[in-house]
Amino acid sequence: MTDLLTVENLTVDFETGDGTVRALDNVDIRVGPGEAVAIVGESGSGKSTLAYAILQYLAQNGRKVAGTVRLEGRDLSRLTRPELHMLRGAEMSVVSQDPATSFNPTLSVGRQVEEAIRVHTRLSGTALRVRALEFLRKVGLPDAETMMDKYPHQLSGGEKQRALIAAAIATGPKLLIMDEPTTALDVTTAAALVALLKDLKRSLGVAILYITHDLGIMAQIADRAYVMKQGAVVEEGTVEQIVTAPRHPYTQRLLASVPDPEAADGAEHRSAAGGDTPLLEVRDLKVSYPMRVKSGPFHWGASRLVQAVHNINLKVGRGETVGLIGESGSGKSTIARALVGLNAFNGEIALEGNFRHGREALDAAYRRDVQMIFQHPDLSLNPRIRIAELIGRPLKLQGGVSRTEINAKVAEIMRLVQLSPDLLNRFTYQLSGGQKQRVAIARAFITRPKLVICDEITSGLDVTVQKSIMELLGSLQSQFGTSYLFITHDINLIRSVANRIYTMYFGEIVEGRILENPSLPAPYHPYTEVLVKSALPPRRALTGSIETIKGELPSRLSPPRGCVFASRCPRRIGPVCDQTAPDLLPRGEQIGIRCLIETAELRRLPTL
C-alpha cells in the first residue's frame, strides 16, 4: 500500500531575535489512505509547525533546512504557488484550533462554506447550495437551511467548528489536517465532535492528521500516533501500543501525568475530611446581572435582570478540597467571583460560622483569609510589576508588617513554591507558564489564607506541568491545612483529589457528593455521567465508547420551566422533565441530586 502523505527527515528552523531555533528536527511521518494519525506533544513540541510545514505554509521567519513532504508521491516543495493553491483545500484541507477567528464575521456562514467549495469544484448556483447543505447536514448541523443564512456570531463554538469541517470536507479532500480542533471547546461539545470525525473518516474514507495535546482524544480518534518532544518524534506506534506499553520515557511521563481516576497510583493527595463546623458555608447564593433587551424602534430597550446562578448552597470543610465542576456557562466562575467580592450577590457567605450578607460585608479579615488564584497567570499577574512586589503586596496590604518581614516572608514562600530567589526582581514575561502559576500560588499563600479558590488554574498548562502544580498544591495543603475550592471542567482531575464535588449546570448545582476515593458509585445525576463519559482518560478511551449529547445550553432570557438539563438529557423520562423543576434532594449518602428520576432507578446505574 502506498502512503498518502510521507514526510521525510523534515527539519525547520526559525529565525528569532535571539538567534536560530530548530523547530523541527529530522521528522519522519507517514499517513496511509483513510488512516487517522495523531501527532501528540506538549506546547513547544513543534506539532503545529509540522502541520504548517506540511501545508507549505510556514511563518515568515521559518525556513525549511532539509527534508521532503510528499502527497501521493508529489514533492510539495516543487509545486508552484498556483498549484499549491489548488492543492490546499482540494486535496488536503485544514481545520484550525480557534473556530471564532476562522470565519469572516461580515459574511453569512452559508456564503463562506459555498465559497470554499466553489473555488475547488467550479460548482455554482443551486448545485453549489445543494452541496453546501449536504455537507452541513453531514457534520450534524440539523437545521442546515437556516444555518446557511446565519452569521458566525449567531453560532456556538461547536457549531462553528462543524461548519468549518463541512467546508473542509465538501471538496472531497484525501487528507484532513486538524490542529487542536477541540481545545477551545467544552468537553461535551468536544466529545460530540470527535464522534463526528470518527464517523466521517469511516463514511468518506478521508485520512486525518490530528494534532493534539490530549492523549484521551488521541486514543479515541487515531489508529497510529507520533509523540513529539522539542521538535523531534520520540516515539511512534499504534495508539494501543502507545497507551498500554509506551517505550520512550517521555511518553511514559506524559501518560503518567494525565489524570486518570482508575490509575490511582497512591500518589494522590486527598486530604482528610474536615470536622463538623464547615470552614465556609454558602447559603442561597444568587448572582444576577443586567442584560439589555432589544425592543422598540431604536432598540432602546430596558435592562432586565438575568440570573447567572441561584439557589447555591455549598460547604467547604477545614482542610478539605472541594470541586466545583461544570462547563462554560454553568456559573462556576460566577460563584468564585462572588466569593472574593468581585460580583455583587444575594444570600449569605459564612467563614467560620460568621455570616455575611452581600458583597459589602466581605471585610478585610475575610479578604485575608480567602484568596483566589486565577485561570491565566498571564492575565492575573501585572506584566509591569516585579515578582517580589507581586507576591508581597497582599501582606503589605494587611498593614503592621515591616519591610524586612515582608521580604523574609516572600523569600520563604518562594522557596515553598520552588521558585528560585533569582527571580525576585524579574518581570513575569520572563517566566514559563508553570513558573507564572507558581508566582500566583505564592501570592495567594503569603497571607496564610484559610481558603484558596482555584479557578481553572491548570487548564492552560501542559499535563506534566499540571501534575507538578497539583503536587505543589497538595504539599501546601498538608503543610498549612488550607482548604481549596477547586473550580474546573476536568472531572478526571478533581476526582482524584476532592473530598466533595458539586456539579453545576446552567447556574444550578445539580449534584453534590462526598468522595472517599475516585470511583463515583450510583446514584448520580445524568449530567455528571455525561461529563465522565465525555472525557475518558487514554486507557479507557481505547475501549470505552464516548457518550455524546446534542443541543446547546438554554437561553438566559427564557430559562426552562422544568429541569435545566431536560433539553439535552440522555436519561430524560418524558414531558414531565420540561414542566417540573426538580429539587436538590439527598439520595442515600449523597448531598443531593437534582433529578426527577426515582432514587431506586438511579441506584441501579453502574459505578462510573
Added chain:
Amino acid sequence: MIRIITRLWSHPIGRLGLIAVGFNLLLFIFGPMLPPYDPEAFGFTARLTGSSLAHPFGTDEFGRDVLSRVMVGSRNTIGFGVLSTLIGTTVGAAIGIVSGYFGGLFDEIVMRFADAFVAIPNLLLSMLIVIAIGVSTGNAILAIAVSFAPSIARVARSTTLTIRQTDYVKAAEARGDSTGYIVLREIAPNVMAPVIVEGTIRISFAIMLGATLSYLGLGAQPPASDWGLLISEARQYMLRAPWLVAWPGLAIAVVSIGFNLLGDGLRDVLNPRVRD
C-alpha cells in the same frame, strides 16, 4: 530603557527615527553653543547672499548668518515641542486613566468635554487660547498642551478600559487594594506604552504648531531665533532669497519626521504582542 533602544535600533523605521532624534538632541544641546557667528550681528556688506563658504546657509536681509540663526533657534523650537507635548501628554493621560477607571457619569461628562475640544482643529484651538491669555512663548506652550490633552486622554482612556477588565486589576480589587495603588501601580504603567507612542508622534505636530504660531506672531517674538519666526521674517524676501525659508523649513521637517519615525518604531517595539 537600554533594551528598548537596542530593539529600536534593530527596527528599520525605529533606527531612522533614533538617528534623526539623536541628531536633534545634539542640535538641542550644542546648537546654541557653537554658532559660527553671532546670530544677531548685522552685516551690511553681505545682505541676502546665497550659500557660500563663509555663510553655508546664506545671510538674511540684515546680513545675519542663517546657519547660526537656525542652530541657535533649534533649542527654542525643539524644547518648545517637547515641553508642550510633555505637559499635554501628562495631563491628558491622567485625565484619561482616572476617567476610564471610574467610568459612569464622571467618565461620560469628561469625555464629552474632550470630544468638544477634539472637534476644534488644534491650530485654531491653540490660537484662541493664546489670544485669550496673552501672546508669549510660555502661553503658546500651554495652549498647545491644552489642545493636545483631550486626544491623549482618549487614547489613555480606551487602554484603561481594557486594562480595567484584566484579572490582575480584578485580583487587586479582590484583595481590597486601594484605588490609588490600583490606578498608579496596576493600571498606569500598562497604559503608558500607547500614550508614549502617541506623545512621541505628537512632538512633531507640536513643533509644527509652535512654528506656525510663531509665524503668525503668536509665539516667539523678534529678535528671538525661532524657526517659525525665521520663516515668518523671511517671507517678504521669499522670491529673491528662497534659502531664507528653505533652511529653517528643512530643519522643521527633519525634526518632525524624526520624532514621527521614532514614534512609529516605538509603536512596534512597545507592543507586547510583537515582543518575541
